[in-house]
Amino acid sequence: MRMPRKSTREVIVETADKLFYKGGFAATSFADIAAQVGISRGNFYHHFKTKDDILDAVIDRRLGDRRAMLDDWTCSSSDPRERIYAFVGIVIVNRSDIMESGCPVGTLASELAKLDHGARERAAAILDLFRRWLGEQFRLAGAERADELALHLLGWSQGVAVLASALRDEAYIRREVARIIAWVDAQLARPIGEEL
């Protein structure tokens, strides 16, 4: 397995990804990114012509990252319920970051929607990635209306991230995750029933 040294371009994208998450897209400047990377602003423009170019690269990176994560979960367990648990678990694993900056995917999509930015749809595609994967898991588990359950769960976790960052309330996160797990179990226990 080759382990090439990261190219400057890769470092820029990696850094921009983090800064866009921690501070938002609009509030993060080229100077911020260049300073964090440790290169001059001039060099920066050798790699990316515009701010939108680097946003595109960041979205691509996140798409790849999340795809890899989902593939990982798919391989790690053959039980779709366990896989859904893995999804829910990231809220706990990343709770510190979430309480500071919300969900990386949700907050970017929200911000781009507000800016009426052309990249909104590409950011939404990351959410769609989760939606389709979750839908597949619910389907494999034999649930009815799997895609609606998937979207419900995705929205639920987004709501948890919003309130968690707004209120900085870890107990709330843990309560909601327990609630989600119980809900998932209820869905998979009675695939035809009237569920909420």
Place this chain on the structure above:
Amino acid sequence: MRMPRKSTREVIVETADKLFYKGGFAATSFADIAAQVGISRGNFYHHFKTKDDILDAVIDRRLGDRRAMLDDWTCSSSDPRERIYAFVGIVIVNRSDIMESGCPVGTLASELAKLDHGARERAAAILDLFRRWLGEQFRLAGAERADELALHLLGWSQGVAVLASALRDEAYIRREVARIIAWVDAQLARPIGEEL
């Protein structure tokens, strides 16, 4: 009932409120607000010294607005269940704006959390207003753990707003609202039971 002409200050706050909602706090400049109000930038500074000052005024305005709205709902019905329905109903009533720009309260709190802005707590206080009011309604309706139900409902509606703006999916909003109504009914039907 007196109906004084709006002061310039009031118009500025009103306009800033709308622009902060539609475009975000960081991405909205003094020039944007001044242009929309139809005054010079110089005059602007006569009313507000800094951008944070106007943010404070916008948050105050929203706090007052939402307080009045909650009071209104409290007066309009003596049935706490109906009052909760009124809360859920705003997601439908405001669906167009929500699909464009998300929830005004949630997106501002999210953005300020990300910016690590001092006003984050004041923005979160608006969410807390809803939380306490909803908690009171669940309590009046005889539900157990009323405050947790309130926070759950608040987070749920925030999640709906995030996905609605990211995916621009109106059918999703309507499905979730129906789901919320059914959930509320389930909570109030069995105040002691194990609920999800």
Place this chain on the structure above:
DNA sequence: GTCTATAAATAGATAGAC
């Protein structure tokens, strides 16, 4: 590929005339 220097536009903010 990386740097310095610099341009052009925009941001937040102030001074002072009317």
Place this chain on the structure above:
DNA sequence: GTCTATCTATTTATAGAC
């Protein structure tokens, strides 16, 4: 209270040397 003019810092972006 409102305006014009101005200031300073920052932001995006380019030119050209090394």
